[in-house]
Amino acid sequence: MAGIILTCKPGLRACNRLLESTVNSPMSRCHSCGTCTSGACILFGFFPCITPLAAKPRSFCSEVIACYRPQRPCMVGVRQRPVFLNNNKKCENHRRQLSVFDKISSTFVAVDWHNPSFMEGNSADEKEIWLTSHMLERTDKELDSAAYLLVIDGWARSGATGAAQKAEKWLVDLERRYRNTLCSENEGTSPNFPVCSSKLEPTIDCYNSVIFAWAKSSESIATIRAERWLSKVKQAMNDVDSTKEDMPTTSARLGPNTNSYNFFLDCLSKGCSKASSDLQSNAEKAEQTLGEMIKLQKVRGDRVNPNTDSFNYVLRAWTRCRNEVSIADKVMDLLREMELCQRSSKNPEHAIIKPNTLSYSLAMDAWVVVAGIKAKQYLNMKKGHVFARGKSASESKGHTFSNGYDEISKAEAILEYMEALQEAGAGVIPDTVSHNIILGGYARISNEVNTDAPFRAERVLRRMKELQISPDQVSYRHVIRCWSNIKRHNSGERGEWWLKQMWQEFNDTGNENTRPDVGVYNAVMSGYADSDAVKVDSLLTEMANIERMDHWIRPNSESYSLAMRSWLKHEKQCSCDAAGEGISNALKRLQELVERERNGVPGSSTSREMFSGILKAGRVVANETTLDAMLVTYEEFKASRHAVGSEACTWLLQTGLRALSAPKYNSKRTKFIRILTRDCCDQGLLSNSYVEALANSPIWIEGWTTEASERITGDLFGNWPLPLSWSRNILKKSLLPQEINVKRTYFRPEND
Secondary structure, eight states: OOSSOEEEOTTOOOOOOOOEEEEOOTTOBOTTTOOBOTTOEEEEOOBTTEEESSSSOOOOOHHHHHHOOOOOSOOOOSOSSOBOOOTTOOOSSSOOOOOHHHHHHHHHTTSOTTSTTTTTTOOHHHHHHHHHHHHHHTOSSOOOHHHHHHHHHHHHTTOOTTHHHHHHHHHHHHHHHHHHHHHHHTTTSOTTSOOOOOTTOOOHHHHHHHHHHHHHOOSTTHHHHHHHHHHHHHHHHHOTTOOOSSOOSSOTTOOOOHHHHHHHHHHHTSOOOOOHHHHHHHHHHHHHHHHHHHHHHHHOTTTOOOOHHHHHHHHHHHHTOTTOTTHHHHHHHHHHHHHHHHHHSSSGGGOSSOOOHHHHHHHHHHHHHHHHHHHHHHHHHHHTOOOGGGOOTGGGTTSOOOOSHHHHHHHHHHHHHHHHHHHTTOSOOOOHHHHHHHHHHHHHHOSSSOTTHHHHHHHHHHHHHHTTOOOOHHHHHHHHHHHHHHTOTTHHHHHHHHHHHHHHHHHHHOOGGGSOOHHHHHHHHHHHTTTOHHHHHHHHHHHHHHHHHOTTSOOOHHHHHHHHHHHHHHHHHSOGGGTTHHHHHHHHHHHHHHHHHHTTOTTOOOOHHHHHHHHHHTTTSOSHHHHHHHHHHHHHHHHSSSOOOHHHHHHHHHHHHHHTOSGGGHHHHHHHHHHHHHHHHHTTOOOHHHHHHHHSOOBOSSSSOHHHHHHHHHHHHOSSSOOGGGGTTOOOGGGSOOGGGGSOOOOOBOOO
16 A cells, blocks of 8 residues: 555556645544544646546545555556556556656755755756655755755746746645644643744745735736736734734744745736736835835834835836836936935945936836927927827817926936936946937927937937947837838938948947847848838848748848838839739738748737738729739738738739720629628628728729629619628628618729
8 A cells, every 4th residue: 555546547648746645634534544643745747658547636644655656657558547656566567757746856865945045046846856755765954844845946036927826826736734733732721822933834935936926027017927926925014913713824923024925026017917907006006015014114114114126116117117107206206216225325336225227227218208298299290190188270279288208318318417426436237228218208208299319318328339339229229210210212212321331330349239130131121111022022032042041131021011102102102003012912921921820930920910901002092913912912911810800801802803904804894792791691791881882982984884893783782681691790780781781872983
């Protein structure tokens, strides 16, 4: 007999998965001898070739568990009843092999885990295997919370998918073991005076590691879970005089410290949610948490002391609110408070709270965000668009609007202040990131009105070189974006000039930070997108050639999207002789991107708008060549992972009616209409716009005439009501076809 009940399941491959552990209920009975197993371990595992008998493991008393150990992975005969494995029984069917489980347990089982260097270079999986093997070995050295902390912290720092859940699982297991230990130690004593001497008592470091794990997680529930664990340790701090009948999960002596709050603030400032309301709520909660830390500092100054990181997390949380004009004032108030704390300290140079380079950079970023909002409002005012509170430009003449330069000037003033602090030896160093924030600010405010933003950005870039601060790809990209955003005739040429400067600097110095990447190429392509489709296409080809030689530059979805949009815009501007060239080239690039997506090339994914853009553009220049390209696009659209909308069928029908309007296409046109209509109805996409496009489309004197239109319309849609299945995928009732849609109201023939 062995201490683990297992069921054989033949045919499974060896997976070397580790055993998991839990604790039984306080008053369960041993499955072997019937002895009470209060406080005993329940062990259940996932062995190679062996699976647990049931989801809930069976219990064994400590004597049974101590006498038997699990056998190495092996395969037993086909059985459906429980089998027991021990060290004395050998399996003759398979060779015994040393698994990862055996290696980890034999290497680390005799080593003290309190040593800081213990398993320092091992993964979280290996640490988990070690802890599980130590439970099974039943050595004289008793496990404590430090052993669990090794695994919990290992998962927290691993950054693996699901690491936060695994760290949380081990902490819950530790709490359960601690609670059952208390039950075992307090048998026969008064429940109002629990014994809290167990070595399995979870420490604040265990809880901090779980909060840290959620802070590193990008899941939507990260903030909620981190707040839950922080609230738990805060509740434990408040329940000092607990006299409940139920045993406490944690010790009453447990309480949060500075790291507990800082990890939670880090989680709040991540900005995982994209909703403006969530970002605003997180920023407000971060500021409230910082205020709570300041209050606790007076009461529990030995454990909770807000530091520079605490303030920086709150600053970062506010800068995530990219649509709020008031964030600059809030950030500046916090920055002034940090400076006040530094000046009031006995040793300002070594103060716990003092602004550093990150603090001032976040303040600059806040002003840059406000500058971008103001510049957008100013552009709308110049264009006569509607403002806040529903007032138009003519109604808001008395209101003063900023074009964003004032806010950028304040950000530059902070940068100059940082340079002064650097000269004074205050430890603040303006670096490439600090200057990139200013350059990014000019890229945000550059538009058709703020046309001098690119020149100011170039001036900042040259000053970086004078100060011997090396610009990187982000620096050059911001400058090129400035030129692209103003949409001048020389925007693309100026961006390409900076691209050549980057290549020259990289070839001369070998500095990888100045080597152009796909973002830089996309910025240059954006400058040419409105004026020169051929140049945009050549830049995409250049990136593809570099990709074949060196994977440093790989065109992505944005690259192909820019090329397609440029070709479609070229279609509207080209002469009649070149009609269809833009759509054909756009389709060619779309097919390349579809092929890259199917091959799993990183960064290559199509979008619904790419297919719709080509189908919509084909209506402008409708000829037989264009129709062929659109038919291919329509088939690619249906074969893609995107849902085809009813408007795609309508656009294709409108193009076909124009392209096939001549008398020589009468039979081809009729066949085209019937096939497309059947396909549209089969997909449940028949809409009122499709029926109107057929019944009320432009007509000619010959070919596609009024009589031809009415004849085929009556043939297809003459019997009302139409089957509901034809429009089953039309979600809006306003788009459903009605009988009035088949009546022609347009009778004027088009000119040839």
